[in-house]
Amino acid sequence: MAGSNGKQKTVRDMILSLGLIGIAAALIYVFIPHDDSPPDLPRVDYRVELLTARRAAAYPVAAPEGLSKDWKATSVRFQGDQFDAWHLGFHTPDGQYVQIEQSTQKPSTFIDQATQGSNATKATEEIAGRTWTRYTGGRYDALVLPGKSSTTVVAGTGSFQQLTEMARALKLE
Numbered sequence: 780m781a782g783s784n785g786k787q788k789t790v791r792d793m794i795l796s797l798g799l800i801g802i803a804a805a806l807i808y809v810f811i812p813h814d815d816s817p818p819d820l821p822r823v824d825y826r827v828e829l830l831t832a833r834r835a836a837a838y839p840v841a842a843p844e845g846l847s848k849d850w851k852a853t854s855v856r857f858q859g860d861q862f863d864a865w866h867l868g869f870h871t872p873d874g875q876y877v878q879i880e881q882s883t884q885k886p887s888t889f890i891d892q893a894t895q896g897s898n899a900t901k902a903t904e905e906i907a908g909r910t911w912t913r914y915t916g917g918r919y920d921a922l923v924l925p926g927k928s929s930t931t932v933v934a935g936t937g938s939f940q941q942l943t944e945m946a947r948a949l950k951l952e
Contacts, residue, residue, distance in 0.1 A: 822851045822853070823855055828857050831857055833952050836929075837863055838881065838928045841931055842867060842952075843867075846869075850870070853869065853870050854867070854878075855867050862882045864880075865882070871937050876935040876936045877945050878933070879933055879945065879949065880931070880932040880934065894918075897918075897920065898916045914934070919935050921942065931949075931951075933949070
């Protein structure tokens, strides 16, 4: 029985050590600032890329005019070597995402990629003199405008009302 006192001290010391570590972790968690809100994405100026795309693309490139300042452009790219692909992404006033995608790629392939798997519905909308087809069921809802030389897709996590607002604001040059 001479060795049992040593084992009890070892177990007691281990429990005390774990308790101290727990208290230290709790203090660190409480006193170190942490922010769980989504990061504020910087606004991008897309004018240069838009001018480049409008000069180089084989179709009239779409960009919005007249949207409120609450719509924040967050991404832009033109890839002339990949079917003259045009992308312009926006965060809406309520934090949703809406993008404009255009390409000369085969429409079925391009629409599937731009809508991230949505399917055409029988619903169409007349917006600014153009007939757009609604797509749903994928990651994004979308409005699709087929053209002679390209396809235009307005898609995102925003509501159809927001997608329509973007489609209405598009100027094709």
